[in-house]
Amino acid sequence: xxxxxxxxxxxxxxxxxxxxxxxxxxxxxxxxxxxxxxxxxxxxxxxxxxxxxxxxxxxxxxxxxxxxxxxxxxxxxxxxxxxxxxxxxxxxxxxxxxxxxxxxxxxxxxxxxxxxxxxxxxxxxxxxxxxxxxxxxxxxxxxxxxxxxxxxxxxxxxxxxxxxxxxxxxxxxx
Amino acid sequence: xxxxxxxxxxxxxxxxxxxxxxxxxxxxxxxxxxxxxxxxxxxxxxxxxxxxxxxxxxxxxxxxxxxxxxxxxxxxxxxxxxxxxxxxxxxxxxxxxxxxxxxxxxxxxxxxxxxxxxxxxxxxxxxxxxxxxxxxxxxxxxxxxxxxxxxxxxxxxxxxxxxxxxxxxxxxxxxxxxxxxxxxxxxxxxxxxxxxxxxxxxxxxxxxxxxxxxxxxxxxxxxxxxxxxxxxxxx
Numbered sequence: 026x027x028x029x030x031x032x033x034x035x036x037x038x039x040x041x042x043x044x045x046x047x048x049x050x051x052x053x054x055x056x057x058x059x060x061x062x063x064x065x066x067x068x069x070x071x072x073x074x075x076x077x078x079x080x081x082x083x084x085x086x087x088x089x090x091x092x093x094x095x096x097x098x099x100x101x102x103x104x105x106x107x108x109x110x111x112x113x114x115x116x117x118x119x120x121x122x123x124x125x126x127x128x129x130x131x132x133x134x135x136x137x138x139x140x141x142x143x144x145x146x147x148x149x150x151x152x153x154x155x156x157x158x159x160x161x162x163x164x165x166x167x168x169x170x171x172x173x174x175x176x177x178x179x180x181x182x183x184x185x186x187x188x189x190x191x192x193x194x195x196x197x198x199x
Numbered sequence: 200x201x202x203x204x205x206x207x208x209x210x211x212x213x214x215x216x217x218x219x220x221x222x223x224x225x226x227x228x229x230x231x232x233x234x235x236x237x238x239x240x241x242x243x244x245x246x247x248x249x250x251x252x253x254x255x256x257x258x259x260x261x262x263x264x265x266x267x268x269x270x271x272x273x274x275x276x277x278x279x280x281x282x283x284x285x286x287x288x289x290x291x292x293x294x295x296x297x298x299x300x301x302x303x304x305x306x307x308x309x310x311x312x313x314x315x316x317x318x319x320x321x322x323x324x325x326x327x328x329x330x331x332x333x334x335x336x337x338x339x340x341x342x343x344x345x346x347x348x349x350x351x352x353x354x355x356x357x358x359x360x361x362x363x364x365x366x367x368x369x370x371x372x373x374x375x376x377x378x379x380x381x382x383x384x385x386x387x388x389x390x391x392x393x394x395x396x397x398x399x400x401x402x403x404x405x406x407x408x409x410x411x412x413x414x415x416x417x418x419x420x421x422x423x424x425x426x427x428x429x430x431x432x433x434x
């Protein structure tokens with residue numbers, strides 16, 4: 026496939042799945058600058074790995090793998106920041122129209138709960154919330170489907186207890 | 200609010216993101232994404248540089264040893280230095296091979312496990328090198344003076360001075376270790392010094408091993424049929 030066609034195909038697929046970039050960066054980046062760096066580095070890594078992408082598999086699954094691997098490694102890196110290819114003020118993901126990407130109260134609550142999880146459980150939670158099947162989650166994370174099922178069960182309990190904390194005795198007495 | 204309801208909110212947020220987010224295609228087309236070096240590429244480059252440096256040192260020390268085969272006072276310090284450099288070379292080569300085999304489109308737990316293993320190996324090398332450094336100063340002085348200036352350190356500085364230096368180095372190791380444990384976390388104005396201090400104190404190693412253990416635990420099935428996790432690299 027000629028280079029230009031390949032690039033256009035990549036951009037089209039990326040456009041279709043741009044929310045994955047945003048959500049992963051939102052979950053793993055601590056600051057806005059971190060998130061911008063993370064989006065840029067993820068796109069670069071996706072482009073570098075794109076020649077190995079097998080179209081028989083879902084693009085979203087493949088993209089999640091790379092985005093999560095980049096994000097987790099990015100978070101644990103102690104050294105230098107990403108080299109910026111875009112000029113100041115230019116971003117690879119833009120908010121358009123009457124756009125507001127600030128999450129609703131419920132989603133913000135979910136992000137808060139997800140933020141308290143460790144890196145791998147965070148990935149599991151995002152994939153679960155995105156509606157991926159156990160088999161797909163297992164494929165992205167590299168664990169067995171039974172393991173996924175067990176962990177999702179535990180995750181649900183944890184989210185439930187965080188979102189509906191059991192009232193303490195004092196609260197009940199009050 | 201039930202989880203299913205929250206999932207619906209999440210899906211609605213997804214649709215909202217689809218509406219308001221756009222990929223800046225123009226910027227992407229004009230940008231050479233291949234120019235960004237990923238963290239892994241940077242690590243591989245650093246490791247490659249270290250490998251070349253270690254190789255040069257091994258060759259140089261080998262030449263020095265060959266030229267001083269009949270002079271144990273120069274030969275022994277050179278052998279000590281060469282053993283350390285060879286150890287570093289082997290560790291760096293292992294890390295480079297592990298880092299080169301990493302592929303970001305492989306499953307997340309697998310890649311994170313391998314990445315952390317590289318990190319553990321790297322921290323261990325740095326820790327040992329920094330702890331040994333005060334002891335290597337004396338042999339380095341003897342070899343460097345001889346190789347660089349043709350000067351005999353034993354004659355110039357005296358055997359007593361060299362022994363005192365060696366003993367000072369020996370005493371300095373526990374002091375350095377204690378100081379790193381005591382002050383590593385307070386060096387937050389100089390992150391790279393802090394990192395080295397935490398390496399010597401063993402804190403970074405503990406954190407990396409904890410992370411490795413938590414990845415291994417995540418990979419294990421929790422329904423009783425444990426699948427063995429990849430082994431932790433040897434010290």
